[in-house]
Amino acid sequence: LLDFEDKKIFDFIQFDETYLPGITLRDDQVSSIRKCLRNPRGIVDLPTRTGKTEIFSGIVKLYQENVSEINRVLILEDGVRLMHQTAERFKKRGIKSVGRLGDKKYEIDEQVVVCTIDSLYSYFQKEESKEFIKSVKVVIIDEVQHLAAQSYKSIVSTFEDLDILLGFSGTPLENRENPFLNPRDTAIIGCLHKTVVRISSQYFIDAGIISEPNVFFLNYDFKRIPVFIQNYQKVYDRFMVNNQKRNEVAVNIVKYCQPKDLSILLSVRIVNHGKVLLSMLKGLPKVVFSFGGNTNISNYSKELESLYSNKISDIIYEKDFETKFIYFSEDFDVEAEINSKRMTTLIGSSVFDEGRDIPNLDGIVLLAGGASHVKTIQRPARALTRSDTRTKSFIVDFEDDVHAYLKAHSKKRK
Numbered sequence: 001l002l003d004f005e006d007k008k009i010f011d012f013i014q015f016d017e018t019y020l021p022g023i024t025l026r027d028d029q030v031s032s033i034r035k036c037l038r039n040p041r042g043i044v045d046l047p048t049r050t051g052k053t054e055i056f057s058g059i060v061k062l063y064q065e066n067v068s069e070i071n072r073v074l075i076l077e078d079g080v081r082l083m084h085q086t087a088e089r090f091k092k093r094g095i096k097s098v099g100r101l102g103d104k105k106y107e108i109d110e111q112v113v114v115c116t117i118d119s120l121y122s123y124f125q126k127e128e129s130k131e132f133i134k135s136v137k138v139v140i141i142d143e144v145q146h147l148a149a150q151s152y153k154s155i156v157s158t159f160e161d162l163d164i165l166l167g168f169s170g171t172p173l174e175n176r177e178n179p180f181l182n183p184r185d186t187a188i189i190g191c192l193h194k195t196v197v198r199i200s201s202q203y204f205i206d207a208g209i210i211s212e213p214n215v216f217f218l219n220y221d222f223k224r225i226p227v228f229i230q231n232y233q234k235v236y237d238r239f240m241v242n243n244q245k246r247n248e249v250a251v252n253i254v255k256y257c258q259p260k261d262l263s264i265l266l267s268v269r270i271v272n273h274g275k276v277l278l279s280m281l282k283g284l285p286k287v288v289f290s291f292g293g294n295t296n297i298s299n300y301s302k303e304l305e306s307l308y309s310n311k312i313s314d315i316i317y318e319k320d321f322e323t324k325f326i327y328f329s330e331d332f333d334v335e336a337e338i339n340s341k342r343m344t345t346l347i348g349s350s351v352f353d354e355g356r357d358i359p360n361l362d363g364i365v366l367l368a369g370g371a372s373h374v375k376t377i378q379r380p381a382r383a384l385t386r387s388d389t390r391t392k393s394f395i396v397d398f399e400d401d402v403h404a405y406l407k408a409h410s411k412k413r414k
Contacts, residue, residue, distance in 0.1 A: 010037035010038070010040065010062075010066075010067070012066075013037060013062050013066045015030075015033070015058070015062060016030070017029075017030050019058060019061070019062075020054065020057060020058055020061065020093045020094065021092075021093060021094045022092055022093065023054060023093070025054065025058065026051070026209070028050075028199055028203070028204075028207075029051060029054055029055055029058070032044065032046070032055050032197045032199075033055055033058040033059055033062070035196055035197050036055070036059055036164075036166055036196060036197065037059070037062070039194075039196035040163060040164040040165070040166070041162075041164070041165045041166070041192060041193055041196075042166060042167075042192050042193060042194050042195060042196030042197075043144060043166075043167050043168075043169075043172045043173070043188070043192050043194070043195040043196065043197075043198075044166055044167065044168045044169075044172075044195075044196060044197040045169065045170075045172050045173075045176070045195050045197065045198040045199075046168070046169075046170060046197065046198075046199055047170045047199070047200075047201045047204055047210060047381070047384075048170035048171075048377075048378060048381035048384065049170075049209075049210050049359075049381055049384045049385045050170075050199075050204050050209055050210060051209075052142075052168045052170075053085075053086060053089050053142075054089075054093070055168070056075070056140050056142075056166070056168060057089060057090055057093040057095065058093075059138075059140070059164065059166070060073050060075075060090065060095055060112060060138070060140070061093060061094060061095050063138055063163070063164065064095060064096065064111065064112070067163065068137070069096075069097075069111065070111065070135075071111075071135065071136075071137035071138065071163070072111055072112075072113065072132070072135040072136040072137065072138070073111060073112040073113070073136075073137070073138040073140075074113055074115065074120075074136050074138065074139050074140070075112070075113070075114040075115065075140050075142065076115060076117055076120065076139065076140070076141045076142060076152070076155070077102075077114060077115065077116055077117070077142050077143075078116070078117060078142070078143050078146055078354065079116060079351075079354075080102055080103040080116055081351075081356065082142060082143075082354075083100055083102050083103065083114050083115060083116050084100070084103070085357065086114045086142065087099075087100050087114040090112060090114070095112055096111070096112075097110045097111040097112055098110055098112045098114065099112065099113045099114070100113070100114050100115065101113055101114075101115035101116070101119045101120060101123060102115050102116035102118070102119035102120075103116070103119075108123070108132060117146070117149075117151055117152060117155070118151070120155060121151045121154075121155060124155060124158065133158055133159065134160075136159055136162070137161070137162055137163045137164070138162065138163055138164040138165075139156065139159060139162060139164070139165050139166075140164070140166050140167075140168065141156070141166070141167040141168065142168050142169075143168070143169050143354055144167025144168055144169045144172050144188065144192070145169050145171050145172055145173075145184075145188070145374050147167060147187065147188045147191060147192070148183070148184040148185075148187040148188055153187065153191065156191055157191075165191075165192065166192075166196075167188070167191075167192050170377065170378065170381060171373065171374045171377045171378055172188060172195070173185045173188065173189075173195075174373045174374075176195075176198075208386060208391070209386065210384045210385065210386055211383075211384050211385065211386040211387075211390060211391055211392055211393040212391060212392045212393070213380060213383075213384060213392075213393050213394075213395050214392055214393065214394050214395065215380075215394075215395045215396075215397065216394065216395070216396050216397070217397050217398065217399050217410075217414055218249055218396060218397070218398055218399065219398075219399045220243075220245045220246050220248075220249050220398065220399075221245050222239075222243065222245055222246075222402045224402065228404075229403070232405060235403050235405055235406065236369070239400070239402050239403050239406055240273070240367070240368075240369050240400075240406070241270065241272055241273040241276060242276065243402070246367070246398060246400075247276060247277060247280055247367070248280070249398070250266055250277060250365045250367055250396075251277070251280050251281060253365055253396060254266070254281060254284060254287070254345050255284065257344070257345070257362070257363070258284060258285070258286065258344060258345065261341060261344065262344065262362040262363065263338055263341060263344045263345075263346070263358075263360050263361050263362050263363075264344065264345055264346070264361070264362060264363050264364065264365065265346045265347075265348050265352065265358070265361055265363075265364045265365070265382055265383060266345070266346070266347045266348070266364075266365045266367055267348055267352060267353075267364055267365065267366050267367060267368050267379050267382075268347060268348070268349055268350075268367050268368050269349065269350055269368040269369070269370065270349070270350075271291050271292070271349060273367065273368075274289045274291060274347045274348075274349055275289065275318070275320075275321050275323075275325075276321070277289070277347050277367070278297065278298070278299060278321075278323070278325070278347055279299070279321040279322065279323040281299065281345070282299045282323060283299075284299075284345070285301070285303065285304075286341075286342070286343045286344040286345055287299065287343070287344075287345040287347070288328075288334060288337065288338075288343045288345070288346055288347070289346075289347040289348075289349075290334045290346060290347070290348055290349070290351070290352070291348075291349035291351060292349060292351055294330060295327070296327075296328040296332050296334050297325045297326060297327050297328065298325065298326045298328070299323060299324070299325065299326070300315055300323075300324035300325060300326050304326055305326065307342075308326070308328065308332070311328050311329050311331060311332045312326055312327070312328060312329065313327050313328065313329040313330075314326075314327040315327070334346065335356065335357060335358050338358050338360065338361065339358060339359060339360045340360075341360065346358070346361075348382075350368070352379075352382060353375050353378055353379055354378045356382060358382055358383075358385075359385035359387065360385075360387060361382055361383040361385070361393070362383065362390060362393060362394070363383050363393055363394035363395065363396070364379065364380055364382060364383040364393075364394075364395055364396070365396040366379055366380065366395065366396065366397045366398075366413075367398075369398075369400065369406060369409055369410075370409055370413075371408070371409040371412040371413065376412075376413045380393075380395045383395065397410070397413060397414070398410060
């Protein structure tokens with residue numbers, strides 16, 4: 001374990017809310033940065049959508065300008081999109097020498113390297129990485145709930161004599177009061193030792209920083225079958241993916257929201273479920289399904305073909321869904337389309353469970369099910385950014401009592 005008890009290198013650093021260019025830091029952000037400098041090893045527990053990227057932008061810039069322009073700073077991200085988003089934000093905030101490792105980027109000669117965990121893990125298997133590892137003195141882990149994974153633990157344990165080791169998340173621990181009851185929480189605490197910043201969701205709601213979530217658990221009709229299905233995959237396929245009544249509830253919500261120009265995310269777990277919903281929404285405009293590999297598709301219409309003529313890669317009739325789908329090209333920016341409300345209904349697969357930035361969403365319908373603590377908190381957070389015209393968001397989930405497995409999951413989510 002690394003010894004941070006004698007780290008006094010940040011005691012002299014002074015800054016205020018105007019320190020980062022292009023933004024005025026809020027009081028809670030200034031306070032969080034100061035706490036991190038006083039306690040440079042630990043967990044920063046802040047709700048999603050509250051600007052944690054600006055906090056570690058401040059930490060990195062202060063370190064670069066006041067401590068060292070040579071010591072390397074490493075930011076660990078769980079995915080490509082977050083890596084690019086963080087790197088661009090750093091440049092915007094005046095941080096110099098920012099590079100990326102991942103998504104075919106190999107910019108490891110820069111002082112500040114934002115990387116995906118998979119690319120960093122692969123790089124660390126190479127002999128040439130040894131000098132790089134020695135040069136790293138600051139490690140910041142975004143979405144630190146993943147730290148219990150072997151790839152994260154093996155990487156973090158490689159470093160010696162760090163000046164800063166911080167993990168950020170809105171859901172860092174499942175049991176904040178007693179993390180030692182949970183193996184995942186125990187692994188995270190074992191590495192980071194303690195929580196150095198924690199601010200409740202209610203503070204940010206009262207301060208008008210995130211919108212007030214209004215949660216609805218809806219019932220739906222379902223004809224029970226006389227046989228108990230034990231295989232979970234079969235249960236999920238029958239009672240979730242192809243549950244006509246449950247899916248119809250989501251379709252009716254979209255029909256209610258579209259005339260009111262409300263943006264909505266239908267959250268699903270697997271691609272087939274998204275295509276089922278998309279085909280059920282045939283005839284409704286402004287609907288797009290986004291899933292892995294930056295794939296974005298819509299139901300075919302002449303209007304969409306005309307509107308996005310320069311952003312269509314293919315038009316395919318898929319027999320299984322009896323639907324013709326438009327496949328958009330790679331430069332189709334689904335977040336921009338939803339934020340501008342050129343599209344208002346987004347069906348999103350698990351790639352939207354964490355970290356995606358869609359501030360203009362008015363609500364979310366959770367169709368993915370499951371009982372994961374992290375996903376249950378993270379998924380709705382996509383719709384919790386407060387706007388100038390909206391102070392509340394809606395979150396819709398389901399009373400899934402059609403099978404014992406799903407009933408237990410629904411109860412746990414609630």
